[in-house]
Amino acid sequence: MSVQPKKRKENGVTLGMFSVILISMSIAVILAFFKIYVSNRIYYESKIVNKRYREVEALKAERKILQRKVEALKFKSEVLDTIFDLDEAGQ
Numbered sequence: 001m002s003v004q005p006k007k008r009k010e011n012g013v014t015l016g017m018f019s020v021i022l023i024s025m026s027i028a029v030i031l032a033f034f035k036i037y038v039s040n041r042i043y044y045e046s047k048i049v050n051k052r053y054r055e056v057e058a059l060k061a062e063r064k065i066l067q068r069k070v071e072a073l074k075f076k077s078e079v080l081d082t083i084f085d086l087d088e089a090g091q
Contacts, residue, residue, distance in 0.1 A: 013021075
């Protein structure tokens with residue numbers, strides 16, 4: 001009976017382990033780039049939305065100012081027309 005030495009299990013990284021690690025790292029990098037891309041798109045879209053919002057608010061404020069001016073001109077016109085009518089009637 002001959003005694004065969006026991007095979008030692010390899011200590012180290014096998015090709016299968018290396019491929020699993022490589023695939024896992026690739027998936028992690030792809031997901032990280034996807035997150036960065038989505039975050040950038042959200043940031044730039046929110047900048048555009050905020051710019052449009054500021055423009056809308058400025059136009060609303062300008063509209064209120066113009067409406068006040070129109071009301072003042074209408075009032076002034078009505079008052080002046082009344083004064084001219086009174087002057088013409090008094091003469």
